[in-house]
Amino acid sequence: MSDKIFRVNMGDLSVKIEEVPAAWQGLGGRALTSTIVAAEVPPTCHPLGKHNKLVVAPGLLSGTRAANSGRLSAGAKSPLTGGIKECNSGGTAAQLLARMGIKALIIEGLPAEAQFYALTVTTDGVVIKPENDLVGVGNFDLIEKLQVADKKDSGLLSIGPAGERCQLSANISVKDPDGKIRSLGRGGLGAVMGSKRIKYITIDAADAPRKIALADEDKFKGAAKTFARALLDHPVCGSALGAYGTNVLVNIVNEVGGLPTKNFRTGQYDQHDMISGEKMSELIEARGGKVKHGCHAGCVMQCSQVYVDKEGNYVTSGFEYETIWAMGAHCLIDDLDILAQADSIMDDIGIDSIEMAVTMGVAMEAGIIEFGDGQGLLKLLQEVKDGTPLGLILGSGAGVTGKVYGLTRVPVVKNQAIPAYDPRSVKGIGITYCTSTMGADHTAGYSVATNILKCGGFVDPLQKEGQVELSRNLQIATAAIDSTGLCLFVAFAVLDDETALPAMVDMLNARYGISLTIDDVMALGKAVLKTERAFNQAAGLTSAHDRLPEFFVDEKIPPHDAIWDFSDEEIDEFWNF
Amino acid sequence: MSDKIFRVNMGDLSVKIEEVPAAWQGLGGRALTSTIVAAEVPPTCHPLGKHNKLVVAPGLLSGTRAANSGRLSAGAKSPLTGGIKECNSGGTAAQLLARMGIKALIIEGLPAEAQFYALTVTTDGVVIKPENDLVGVGNFDLIEKLQVADKKDSGLLSIGPAGERCQLSANISVKDPDGKIRSLGRGGLGAVMGSKRIKYITIDAADAPRKIALADEDKFKGAAKTFARALLDHPVCGSALGAYGTNVLVNIVNEVGGLPTKNFRTGQYDQHDMISGEKMSELIEARGGKVKHGCHAGCVMQCSQVYVDKEGNYVTSGFEYETIWAMGAHCLIDDLDILAQADSIMDDIGIDSIEMAVTMGVAMEAGIIEFGDGQGLLKLLQEVKDGTPLGLILGSGAGVTGKVYGLTRVPVVKNQAIPAYDPRSVKGIGITYCTSTMGADHTAGYSVATNILKCGGFVDPLQKEGQVELSRNLQIATAAIDSTGLCLFVAFAVLDDETALPAMVDMLNARYGISLTIDDVMALGKAVLKTERAFNQAAGLTSAHDRLPEFFVDEKIPPHDAIWDFSDEEIDEFWNF
Numbered sequence A, B: 001m002s003d004k005i006f007r008v009n010m011g012d013l014s015v016k017i018e019e020v021p022a023a024w025q026g027l028g029g030r031a032l033t034s035t036i037v038a039a040e041v042p043p044t045c046h047p048l049g050k051h052n053k054l055v056v057a058p059g060l061l062s063g064t065r066a067a068n069s070g071r072l073s074a075g076a077k078s079p080l081t082g083g084i085k086e087c088n089s090g091g092t093a094a095q096l097l098a099r100m101g102i103k104a105l106i107i108e109g110l111p112a113e114a115q116f117y118a119l120t121v122t123t124d125g126v127v128i129k130p131e132n133d134l135v136g137v138g139n140f141d142l143i144e145k146l147q148v149a150d151k152k153d154s155g156l157l158s159i160g161p162a163g164e165r166c167q168l169s170a171n172i173s174v175k176d177p178d179g180k181i182r183s184l185g186r187g188g189l190g191a192v193m194g195s196k197r198i199k200y201i202t203i204d205a206a207d208a209p210r211k212i213a214l215a216d217e218d219k220f221k222g223a224a225k226t227f228a229r230a231l232l233d234h235p236v237c238g239s240a241l242g243a244y245g246t247n248v249l250v251n252i253v254n255e256v257g258g259l260p261t262k263n264f265r266t267g268q269y270d271q272h273d274m275i276s277g278e279k280m281s282e283l284i285e286a287r288g289g290k291v292k293h294g295c296h297a298g299c300v301m302q303c304s305q306v307y308v309d310k311e312g313n314y315v316t317s318g319f320e321y322e323t324i325w326a327m328g329a330h331c332l333i334d335d336l337d338i339l340a341q342a343d344s345i346m347d348d349i350g351i352d353s354i355e356m357a358v359t360m361g362v363a364m365e366a367g368i369i370e371f372g373d374g375q376g377l378l379k380l381l382q383e384v385k386d387g388t389p390l391g392l393i394l395g396s397g398a399g400v401t402g403k404v405y406g407l408t409r410v411p412v413v414k415n416q417a418i419p420a421y422d423p424r425s426v427k428g429i430g431i432t433y434c435t436s437t438m439g440a441d442h443t444a445g446y447s448v449a450t451n452i453l454k455c456g457g458f459v460d461p462l463q464k465e466g467q468v469e470l471s472r473n474l475q476i477a478t479a480a481i482d483s484t485g486l487c488l489f490v491a492f493a494v495l496d497d498e499t500a501l502p503a504m505v506d507m508l509n510a511r512y513g514i515s516l517t518i519d520d521v522m523a524l525g526k527a528v529l530k531t532e533r534a535f536n537q538a539a540g541l542t543s544a545h546d547r548l549p550e551f552f553v554d555e556k557i558p559p560h561d562a563i564w565d566f567s568d569e570e571i572d573e574f575w576n577f
Helices: A029-040 A093-099 A139-146 A186-195 A217-233 A235-244 A246-255 A277-287 A321-327 A336-349 A353-365 A374-386 A389-395 A397-404 A427-435 A467-484 A490-496 A500-512 A518-539 A568-575 B029-040 B093-099 B139-146 B189-195 B217-233 B235-244 B246-255 B277-287 B321-327 B336-349 B353-365 B374-386 B389-395 B397-404 B427-435 B467-484 B490-496 B500-512 B518-539 B568-575
Strands: A004-009 A014-019 A053-058 A072-077 A084-089 A102-108 A117-122 A125-130 A154-158 A172-175 A181-184 A198-204 A290-293 A304-308 A314-317 B004-009 B014-019 B053-058 B072-077 B084-089 B102-108 B117-122 B125-130 B154-158 B172-175 B181-184 B198-204 B290-293 B304-308 B314-317
Touching: A004 A125, A014 A125, A029 A053, A029 A072, A029 A084, A029 A102, A029 A467, A029 A518, A053 A093, A053 A186, A072 A093, A072 A186, A084 A172, A084 A186, A084 A518, A093 A102, A093 A154, A093 A198, A102 A117, A139 A154, A139 A181, A139 A198, A139 A336, A172 A186, A217 A235, A217 A490, A217 A500, A235 A246, A235 A277, A235 A290, A235 A490, A246 A277, A246 A321, A277 A290, A277 A304, A277 A336, A314 A336, A321 A336, A321 A353, A336 A353, A336 A374, A353 A374, A353 A389, A353 A397, A374 A389, A389 A397, A389 B389, A397 B397, A427 A467, A427 A568, A467 A490, A467 A518, A467 A568, A490 A500, A500 A518, B004 B125, B014 B125, B029 B053, B029 B072, B029 B084, B029 B102, B029 B467, B029 B518, B053 B093, B053 B189, B072 B093, B072 B189, B084 B172, B084 B518, B093 B102, B093 B154, B093 B198, B102 B117, B139 B154, B139 B181, B139 B198, B139 B336, B172 B189, B217 B235, B217 B490, B217 B500, B235 B246, B235 B277, B235 B290, B235 B490, B246 B277, B246 B321, B277 B290, B277 B304, B277 B336, B314 B336, B321 B336, B321 B353, B336 B353, B336 B374, B353 B374, B353 B389, B353 B397, B374 B389, B389 B397, B427 B467, B427 B568, B467 B490, B467 B500, B467 B518, B467 B568, B490 B500, B500 B518
Parallel strands: A004 A102, A117 A198, B004 B102, B117 B198
Antiparallel strands: A004 A014, A053 A072, A053 A102, A072 A084, A084 A181, A117 A125, A154 A172, A154 A198, A172 A181, A290 A304, A304 A314, B004 B014, B053 B072, B053 B102, B072 B084, B084 B181, B117 B125, B154 B172, B154 B198, B172 B181, B290 B304, B304 B314
């Protein structure tokens, strides 16, 4: 039985199951969500209005035994950036949807009644029910009340209070294998789900086959083995990420002077040791948490963890470098326990932890609280949770907060907060921030791999030479990888191990009985970027939006006194492909 | 002695007096501010950063005896729209600056110290002094404390608390002949002045000649007489505006179903009689206020008034249709005394009364207060004055308020609030809202003149035919008129009385000893629009921003069940000239 498109119209509360159009059959994950959004959403529409659509799709390899292939993509017009948005996340949903033969779930229209709904997706279709009792409930309580935490065949996508209020930084939470939370984090997709008045979507795969049919089982098995081996053999994928999580980066990025500190005033944080991956790992070990943990079945890297408090009680997981950096170095808070608590609150509220944490630094810039005030930060998060006027400002993200308080040092591109690498001292990532169709987004073309970690060679992070090409190649490869359902971190192995990319392509071919080449896969990546850019251009984003805030040009950053020195023409060269 | 450019650099607190470059000599008012901004401000700069400049210029005829020629232009990159901005205002400043031979005052840079300053402009230059005592003071108190209310040779530009906080809707207040306030209202120019930490600018013309030298006194006198006659003879300029103020429009626009009511849900307000110009005039008469009042010396229309309370105490002046509509019909508040009180508070805070009042309707849409809650509106204004988080949201304008509260029915174009004529039932003004370089702005091309008042012919407001051409012609003419220092309301006479336009051109020629034709003046208007648009395009505004919010397309408005039915191509046709 071929895969289907499930289409939910919240306008008349109807559901259709559709054949997959020929043009979409070779697509999955980001390629599919971006293609559908570009095809069906008017670029100038209001992101919270009836013309926007929320599209959810597993990757091309999701549901198979391919290592790290359980990523789910979601797409829509972003209320934060005003452009197209794709987020991807671990959790159980992608693998369940793939097993159920659901190529994509498209949610369109706005309900006539001002009330919330819950969707239940089964192999037979989607049931839409009014949901009154669980409105206002945080994501953790929701999982508990729905009693789905440990149900293996039950996936859950949900929004917290931030999404219900259509806050620009609201995310969509995805239940993970342990009943905890992963996030379709950036760009406010939770607000889009909230605008459609959907509190949660249960995915019930009880009736679905356990395994996905593969066109060539043996070939797939061989390729998957090679691919997994490449991951396990790589020092980043197979070792560092498991040992210290993504937070392994704090000390590394600090060392090279690229750790934005005190709202991007310096590139090194004197308290970096206190928030580092090494410190985190040590605390977790000592307290009896879990250092290694996977966000979805089949993950061999295990970069997540279970962070516990002094008494050994669960606090958070998926406690990422980005979040720790933003509340730590960016806000000058050096207490991991406070950061973990904040991380958990953000998951519960359902708000992007990068956008929210960067916004906290902007709030400090505005003088709402002092830099370094950890308790103050927790209080501000309580305001976000409660939806007070101040909480609503902060929940609208760094850009809006900067406007409301009349600030100029506001680290955003296309209104999305700049992540954890200073673009002046890690110039490749600056090109990615500028040019990504997603707004400032390190994952869109993670030049840090080559600028700092020396994967796939080395491009000096302080020099302009080679950065545009590096970012371009990585953004193309990333768009392809994001379409497979593979975790982006496989890219480290792909960059360094020559067996990895062919194995990835072989898996795709064996899954579908096709014969793609590596060039075909890269062509897919290029096509995805061009589709996304065309949408953005029609939505009103121009090269003027492919720019960093001017303070990166005007202020040097220690210790290298680095400056953002790319001309407009040099940046715009990115799109010449 | 030829006119000079006074240039103030707040970065090093220096002042330069410069010759006027040849290319700028024929320019004044909007033509000059827009040309300078386009030439000197990088389009992608942060509007509140050091690269933006605030430019103030009297019109080409300001300071002469030409009727209604005392308008002052101010320009900058707008923090509200992200595009170029020109505002103009009555008051005494334009005529004083013109007498002083100051072609333009350019204020650039940001001070190094985090404190406020006051500027004093004399014929000799500009003195910059730290100003600590008057920070936080409202505009009315400021005028009183500076003891400039009745000083004829002393002009004042100032910001209130909103400008000090760099709020996106902050305006710049201009002292009028009675020591009251006129406003450089829209687009947040007060925030630009606030970003440069200038609390106020005193203009001291004591040493300036009483009269401006004219190239041809006799010719000027004749032309000025013809021009004044044309104004006085016109039913709108010479009669209606004086009798009822701009608020004469409430009943007229309501009658044709174009009065946006309850945040643009209907085109008629059942309580229109309670807030009409007729009612206002009756109240003012009965209470002993002034029905007629001019915002600058030499005004023959006298559309302003002195609105007094039941005890006969001064409440406000320059109490305009737009403000009354927005708090009245838009917010469903039918009590003129509350609206007058609110108008006065807005002047004191220094915030654009259109943006702020439209935002109040958006606040009602968000459920912050109920539609119709006049006391609630006054309380919200108090929050704006106090700079509470809620006040800061509202002070950021309708667009930001809509984002923070996750709304879709937010009447803005280019993030600037839509004024008092529904674009569905007055389609010409809709084209102006879409295409104006200024964001939604009725004054940019006041099609209402022809759509409703039947000046310059009649173009049926409910039909698409002819609206693009009408708006284009009016926007071109307006850009020219805004460069002369003439009040835009002269346009009614210009449209209907064939002696008016030649007289206007004759005055320009007699003033400067040149020989412009009517075509030359219209060419100036075209050039201004193209300069402004080029700036906007470089700043990242595209045709995607020349659009109305989608609810105007999706929702019909009673009583005509009119809809916004222009295609993108039809709108974009505007720029074909």
